[in-house]
Amino acid sequence: MEAYPLAPVVLTDFIGSALMIVLSCACVRYAFLLRRARPANVLWTYLLAFSLALAAFSVSRGVGHLVGQLLSFAGKGDVWKALLPYSGAVNTLMFVVVGSITLFFQRVQIINREILNDKRDLEKASSEVIRLNRDLQSLVEARTRQLSASEVRYRALFEGSIDVVFIVDDTGRFEDLNQAGVRTLGYESPEELIGVLSLKDVFVKERDYDALAYQLRTHGFVRDRECLLMSRNGDEILVLLGMSAKAPDAHVKGGYHGIAKDITARKRMERQLQRADRLASLGQISAGIAHEINNPLGIILGYAQLIMRGCDKGTQGYEDVRTIERQAQNCRRIVGDLLKFARAADTRKTVVNVNQCLRDLLALLARQFESAGIMVEARLDPELPAVVGDTDKIKQVFMNLLVNAKQAITGSGRIGIETAHDVESGQICVIISDTGVGIPEDLADKVFDPFFTTKPVGEGTGLGLSVSYGIIHDHGGTIELNSEVGKGTVFTIQLPARVDESAKNG
Amino acid sequence: MPPAILGVLLAPGRVWALQVHPEPEGLIAHQLAHLFFATTMAVLAYWLHVNRFVRERGWRLIQISCLLFLLWNIGAFAGHWAAAHLPDDIFVGEPGSLSRKVLSGQSVWVLPYLIFHLDHLICVPAILCLLLGIRSLYVKVLDEDGAGF
Numbered sequence: 001m002e003a004y005p006l007a008p009v010v011l012t013d014f015i016g017s018a019l020m021i022v023l024s025c026a027c028v029r030y031a032f033l034l035r036r037a038r039p040a041n042v043l044w045t046y047l048l049a050f051s052l053a054l055a056a057f058s059v060s061r062g063v064g065h066l067v068g069q070l071l072s073f074a075g076k077g078d079v080w081k082a083l084l085p086y087s088g089a090v091n092t093l094m095f096v097v098v099g100s101i102t103l104f105f106q107r108v109q110i111i112n113r114e115i116l117n118d119k120r121d122l123e124k125a126s127s128e129v130i131r132l133n134r135d136l137q138s139l140v141e142a143r144t145r146q147l148s149a150s151e152v153r154y155r156a157l158f159e160g161s162i163d164v165v166f167i168v169d170d171t172g173r174f175e176d177l178n179q180a181g182v183r184t185l186g187y188e189s190p191e192e193l194i195g196v197l198s199l200k201d202v203f204v205k206e207r208d209y210d211a212l213a214y215q216l217r218t219h220g221f222v223r224d225r226e227c228l229l230m231s232r233n234g235d236e237i238l239v240l241l242g243m244s245a246k247a248p249d250a251h252v253k254g255g256y257h258g259i260a261k262d263i264t265a266r267k268r269m270e271r272q273l274q275r276a277d278r279l280a281s282l283g284q285i286s287a288g289i290a291h292e293i294n295n296p297l298g299i300i301l302g303y304a305q306l307i308m309r310g311c312d313k314g315t316q317g318y319e320d321v322r323t324i325e326r327q328a329q330n331c332r333r334i335v336g337d338l339l340k341f342a343r344a345a346d347t348r349k350t351v352v353n354v355n356q357c358l359r360d361l362l363a364l365l366a367r368q369f370e371s372a373g374i375m376v377e378a379r380l381d382p383e384l385p386a387v388v389g390d391t392d393k394i395k396q397v398f399m400n401l402l403v404n405a406k407q408a409i410t411g412s413g414r415i416g417i418e419t420a421h422d423v424e425s426g427q428i429c430v431i432i433s434d435t436g437v438g439i440p441e442d443l444a445d446k447v448f449d450p451f452f453t454t455k456p457v458g459e460g461t462g463l464g465l466s467v468s469y470g471i472i473h474d475h476g477g478t479i480e481l482n483s484e485v486g487k488g489t490v491f492t493i494q495l496p497a498r499v500d501e502s503a504k505n506g
Numbered sequence: 507m508p509p510a511i512l513g514v515l516l517a518p519g520r521v522w523a524l525q526v527h528p529e530p531e532g533l534i535a536h537q538l539a540h541l542f543f544a545t546t547m548a549v550l551a552y553w554l555h556v557n558r559f560v561r562e563r564g565w566r567l568i569q570i571s572c573l574l575f576l577l578w579n580i581g582a583f584a585g586h587w588a589a590a591h592l593p594d595d596i597f598v599g600e601p602g603s604l605s606r607k608v609l610s611g612q613s614v615w616v617l618p619y620l621i622f623h624l625d626h627l628i629c630v631p632a633i634l635c636l637l638l639g640i641r642s643l644y645v646k647v648l649d650e651d652g653a654g655f
């Protein structure tokens with residue numbers, strides 16, 4: 001009877017089982033490596049579980065078959081027969097396990113897809129956040145650069161301003177102040193003021209500050225208010241002040257910023273101009289009157305002298321006419337002074353040595369000063385250039401000032417005479433000061449007015465300073481007065497120096 | 507109480523508390539397991555297809571592996587079926603020796619038995635495809651990480 005050999009089946013089973021064990025273990029190894037490379041990927045975890053189940057199946061089945069073949073070869077077929085149901089049962093179990101794990105694939109891949117989607121969304125959100133952060137960072141950098149440039153620009157404006165620019169808190173305490181403010185108030189650095197002093201501390205008059213504070217509280221701003229401030233060394237500074245609240249609605253709290261313009265010099269110049277205008281008008285009137293009076297005065301004087309010639313000396317008639325002649329002479333002198341004030345008098349200009357003029361006058365007045373107990377200090381610049389002018393008239397100016405100085409000093413005192421040359425302005429400067437009673441502020445502007453005098457009636461005509469003013473201005477110069485009651489008076493005369501440097505005073 | 511119930515209580519006979527599992531049950535369970543295994547392999551191959559995993563070489567190899575395991579299960583199922591129909595005396599020769607033979611002409615199941623018992627010719631390539639597939643996936647992951655392989 002024909003029979004088929006079972007050897008191919010046995011050999012295939014034997015080798016195949018061994019290969020299944022080896023290959024399934026290799027599957028487990030790669031699945032394990034895969035999972036280790038990407039532990040977060042649930043698909044690889046699934047694949048590892050699937051490989052493990054298949055390996056378990058392969059091992060159980062392969063070992064079973066191998067053991068069966070070996071036992072059969074060894075003639076232990078009975079043993080294998082006894083083990084065979086267990087091997088088959090384990091194999092059956094492994095099939096179910098592998099199949100069961102397989103059925104989880106769809107759920108696993110859905111979970112994996114959702115995880116990947118979440119991850120993608122997360123990465124997208126993360127990159128968006130990074131982009132926003134980068135944009136924000138660049139925006140902040142750009143804004144910081146703009147702010148920095150703005151700060152530099154406005155700081156330069158603040159510090160470079162020639163006016164006083166300041167910021168105060170709602171109590172008036174300085175929060176910031178520019179260099180011009182520091183200089184104007186006579187301090188060295190802003191730190192001496194900021195946080196230390198308040199605006200009230202630099203106001204001369206407390207009521208001015210109170211009025212300012214009231215207006216700031218009620219209106220939130222002040223505009224072009226003239227205020228008198230006091231510098232560290234006590235100098236008064238007239239400023240034009242403008243202030244406003246930092247925030248429009250926060251003028252009660254939050255502080256203020258302001259700009260103060262120093263108008264002391266401008267104000268002084270305005271006063272000088274006003275005075276010059278007034279004196280010019282007075283000069284014109286005076287010149288007119290003087291001319292009109294001069295002619296009849298000349299006639300009165302002429303006739304008086306003719307009558308005197310016809311009268312015997314010592315008679316009552318002669319004495320009466322002589323009185324008329326003397327008073328007419330007084331009037332003529334006054335008229336002459338008025339003409340000098342009006343700069344209508346004749347001037348003979350030559351090269352004048354100012355120092356020499358002063359020395360001549362001091363020599364003349366020395367005994368008077370000495371007897372009155374007045375000390376004279378003269379500091380004359382030996383390099384003082386000459387001026388072009390009328391020597392007699394210039395001497396008259398100095399004489400007027402020195403006599404006024406002497407009269408202003410009650411008891412002992414000091415008169416200072418100083419000359420100097422300002423090369424830059426091309427002016428010489430003569431300063432005559434005294435330690436007399438001084439002139440009240442309200443009278444200071446009137447001292448150059450003709451016939452203004454504080455002396456008792458009969459002791460002065462009030463023309464001395466007017467004449468001096470006229471003479472100095474006739475020489476292209478200026479005369480200034482600074483006086484403080486109880487401390488004294490300082491007259492400052494400036495005259496244009498002669499251009500020719502060869503004629504220097506000695 | 508009804509007399510019948512009383513009778514049962516007073517004169518109990520054989521009680522079928524546990525079901526008996528006669529011999530073919532193990533084979534049937536094994537065969538059902540094969541069918542279950544085959545079905546899951548078909549399902550996995552289908553899922554890999556519809557979810558477009560097969561665009562990757564690794565998953566494509568795994569899908570081939572599934573299909574081969576599907577075939578193997580069918581073959582194994584048929585092999586077990588054929589073996590169950592062969593009488594014990596159809597095998598001649600010393601048990602455990604390579605000279606053992608199966609007599610032909612006595613059963614129509616002899617040839618199917620021999621063919622389907624060469625099942626390793628399918629399951630070994632199946633697991634080889636699985637190995638190559640997982641390896642391919644691993645290589646791809648390493649490439650993505652820039653580590654090379």
